[in-house]
Amino acid sequence: MQPQLKSRVHCADREVGEVSKIIMDPLSHEVSHLVVSMNGTGERQVPMGAVQMVAEGLIQLQSSSSEVQGFPLFKRDDYVTLHEVEIPGLERHLHVTPGEVLVPFPELERNVKRRTFFANLTYVVGLFIGLPLVFPVLKFLMKPMYAPLDNGWLKIGNIEKVKTDDVGVQFEYKRKVKEAYLPEAEIEKNVWLVRATPPVLEKVYQGKDMEFRDAAGKTIWTNKKDLPYLAFSGKCPHLGCAYKWRKHKVLGQVFLCPCHLSIYDASGQVLDGPAPRPLDLLPIQVSPNGDVRIIDMEFKAGTKSQTRIV
Amino acid sequence: MNHSPSARTEPTVAEKVFTFVDERVGLKLLAAKMLNEAVPGGSRWAYVFGSILLFIFIMQSITGVLLMFYYVPTADHAYASTQYILHDVDYGWFLLSYHFWGSSAMVVCVFAHMSQVFLWGAYKKPRELIWLVGLVLFGLVMAFGFTGYLLPWDQRAYWATTVGVEIVDKMPLLGDFIARFLKGGPTPGQMTLSRFFVIHVMVLPAALIALAGLHLFLFRCAGPAGPFRGTPTELKAKTDYFFPRQIWKDVVGMAVVFACTSALAFWEPVVLLEEATPDPGDYHPEPEWYFLFIFQHLRLRMFSGEFGQFLGSMAFPGALGIMLLLLPFFDRNPERNIFRRPFALIGWVVLTVSILLFTVSAIINREFLD
Numbered sequence: 001m002q003p004q005l006k007s008r009v010h011c012a013d014r015e016v017g018e019v020s021k022i023i024m025d026p027l028s029h030e031v032s033h034l035v036v037s038m039n040g041t042g043e044r045q046v047p048m049g050a051v052q053m054v055a056e057g058l059i060q061l062q063s064s065s066s067e068v069q070g071f072p073l074f075k076r077d078d079y080v081t082l083h084e085v086e087i088p089g090l091e092r093h094l095h096v097t098p099g100e101v102l103v104p105f106p107e108l109e110r111n112v113k114r115r116t117f118f119a120n121l122t123y124v125v126g127l128f129i130g131l132p133l134v135f136p137v138l139k140f141l142m143k144p145m146y147a148p149l150d151n152g153w154l155k156i157g158n159i160e161k162v163k164t165d166d167v168g169v170q171f172e173y174k175r176k177v178k179e180a181y182l183p184e185a186e187i188e189k190n191v192w193l194v195r196a197t198p199p200v201l202e203k204v205y206q207g208k209d210m211e212f213r214d215a216a217g218k219t220i221w222t223n224k225k226d227l228p229y230l231a232f233s234g235k236c237p238h239l240g241c242a243y244k245w246r247k248h249k250v251l252g253q254v255f256l257c258p259c260h261l262s263i264y265d266a267s268g269q270v271l272d273g274p275a276p277r278p279l280d281l282l283p284i285q286v287s288p289n290g291d292v293r294i295i296d297m298e299f300k301a302g303t304k305s306q307t308r309i310v
Numbered sequence: 311m312n313h314s315p316s317a318r319t320e321p322t323v324a325e326k327v328f329t330f331v332d333e334r335v336g337l338k339l340l341a342a343k344m345l346n347e348a349v350p351g352g353s354r355w356a357y358v359f360g361s362i363l364l365f366i367f368i369m370q371s372i373t374g375v376l377l378m379f380y381y382v383p384t385a386d387h388a389y390a391s392t393q394y395i396l397h398d399v400d401y402g403w404f405l406l407s408y409h410f411w412g413s414s415a416m417v418v419c420v421f422a423h424m425s426q427v428f429l430w431g432a433y434k435k436p437r438e439l440i441w442l443v444g445l446v447l448f449g450l451v452m453a454f455g456f457t458g459y460l461l462p463w464d465q466r467a468y469w470a471t472t473v474g475v476e477i478v479d480k481m482p483l484l485g486d487f488i489a490r491f492l493k494g495g496p497t498p499g500q501m502t503l504s505r506f507f508v509i510h511v512m513v514l515p516a517a518l519i520a521l522a523g524l525h526l527f528l529f530r531c532a533g534p535a536g537p538f539r540g541t542p543t544e545l546k547a548k549t550d551y552f553f554p555r556q557i558w559k560d561v562v563g564m565a566v567v568f569a570c571t572s573a574l575a576f577w578e579p580v581v582l583l584e585e586a587t588p589d590p591g592d593y594h595p596e597p598e599w600y601f602l603f604i605f606q607h608l609r610l611r612m613f614s615g616e617f618g619q620f621l622g623s624m625a626f627p628g629a630l631g632i633m634l635l636l637l638p639f640f641d642r643n644p645e646r647n648i649f650r651r652p653f654a655l656i657g658w659v660v661l662t663v664s665i666l667l668f669t670v671s672a673i674i675n676r677e678f679l680d
Contacts, residue, residue: 087533141491274609301476
């Protein structure tokens with residue numbers, strides 16, 4: 001039991017006064033001292049060690065009244081009240097109020113039934129407001145996420161640019177994009193072309209023509225296995241960076257991605273590095289006058305299989 | 311007229327105003343409550359990082375709002391408006407560069423703050439919730455860095471975002487949806503810029519303010535942990551209040567951070583690369599330095615192939631995140647002294663050293679590529 005304010009304080013011989021204040025220890029959150037008002041002759045600070053017994057409205061000290069007179073006088077300036085300082089959790093340890101502090105309970109609140117019902121009703125009303133909004137908000141935000149795929153052919157340059165066999169040549173081209181309400185804009189993109197020798201072609205096509213199909217499974221285009229030109233999407237199939245044709249100390253001339261150091265040979269096969277699949281081949285047409293056309297496709301990076309996203 | 315000194319008897323206008331407000335809101339009591347927070351074991355220089363982070367956030371908010379006076383978040387104007395801020399607007403170069411270096415300061419101080427809480431064992435009972443909210447705040451800080459990086463719309467911005475979003479795409483089940491949601495389409499473009507902009511200037515600040523408030527509230531509920539050494543008597547003997555000694559140290563810390571950030575902004579102002587386009591030319595894409603270690607570790611052979619990539623970009627970072635979230639719940643040993651917690655110490659050293667090693671090797675790799 002904690003000592004209470006206003007408790008009478010008894011010494012071994014006689015009563016000496018009443019508890020006027022209580023001092024807490026901020027670390028242990030326990031009562032450390034009592035301040036005893038000595039029947040009008042000042043306040044003295046009594047350590048809890050000197051307390052023999054705490055009862056309802058009564059504190060029994062071990063000391064005699066003359067010993068209590070020897071305890072130090074209470075110095076108010078050495079202390080602050082609980083309201084002026086923040087000691088987390090101290091209030092929860094404190095039971096020194098002399099009694100309950102009360103305010104009247106309003107008449108209208110006295111016989112209200114179904115309090116839980118009303119509390120839950122607020123949640124239900126909240127749900128009625130919130131739930132119908134979920135779908136519209138989601139659709140609102142998702143509007144541009146799934147653009148239809150474009151299978152149009154795009155002229156990217158002339159094949160005369162390719163001078164050597166089995167060497168990557170970058171074709172930079174502009175592509176018109178129309179995003180939402182914005183005016184049509186041009187973005188720069190690039191693909192890599194390789195004029196492949198038969199062994200490289202064999203590595204790529206393995207004796208079979210390559211078919212490109214749309215989502216419904218309809219064939220869009222077939223790359224013939226004997227056309228010696230390969231067009232690779234400029235996007236690295238590892239994490240979507242842009243790779244380059246570079247000289248490697250050990251592997252010779254290769255496609256190398258500077259981001260995570262994936263390395264591919266002229267046929268697009270992975271030689272080294274973290275890439276999960278070969279470079280992505282695109283549908284290609286070379287007209288008799290040397291114009292190169294491609295279908296600009298992009299595939300999801302980082303997967304073993306191809307998933308077309310553009 | 312009586313012109314004798316009247317300060318004691320007649321309050322000045324300022325005092326009257328103060329008294330007026332104090333009567334209505336209890337200003338003195340509020341100030342006392344805010345400032346008289348007992349710091350067990352006394353104030354220390356080690357405790358400055360929380361306040362410094364708040365200071366950095368306030369500075370980022372101010373510089374960020376100022377930048378928005380000129381910045382336009384559209385694909386055809388973002389680059390030009392950023393160049394305009396850098397080259398034409400008076401002190402624009404400084405405010406933009408301060409904002410840029412401020413993000414680095416934030417990351418450095420977040421790391422210091424978290425390390426300290428970890429090493430001091432201050433996440434333990436009863437402070438588990440502070441730690442949890444702190445981890446979410448850490449995620450918000452990284453998200454701030456990632457979304458803000460795109461806004462200048464130069465090549466660096468474009469490619470860091472392209473690769474970053476591809477990493478998000480590797481998340482199981484929801485990856486494709488979240489990546490498309492962030493990009494606002496299959497590839498980065500205007501929709502991406504709009505989304506990153508609104509996330510950077512509205513969503514993240516609102517979330518950060520709310521959670522930082524909660525973080526502080528929870529901190530005040532539990533109180534400071536104090537040092538891990540010392541008997542209660544020793545701690546009590548050294549205990550002081552938040553004001554003035556700790557606040558003094560915090561303010562010095564803030565001044566140091568301000569000086570360093572300003573110096574970096576002054577001597578290393580932001581320089582933009584070419585405008586963003588899906589054709590990087592000679593530029594070698596790279597994220598901001600505090601993401602370099604993730605970038606570099608994805609180059610490891612063990613993270614090659616589809617599964618390896620899942621391990622490197624999702625499973626490992628995810629496992630680390632979950633471990634940190636659960637830390638205060640499985641580490642129930644009340645011992646806070648780091649020298650008696652060998653696993654915690656080794657774990658911290660290994661993580662810090664590997665982050666350093668990966669960052670340094672990413673920087674060394676740069677030269678190898680050129």
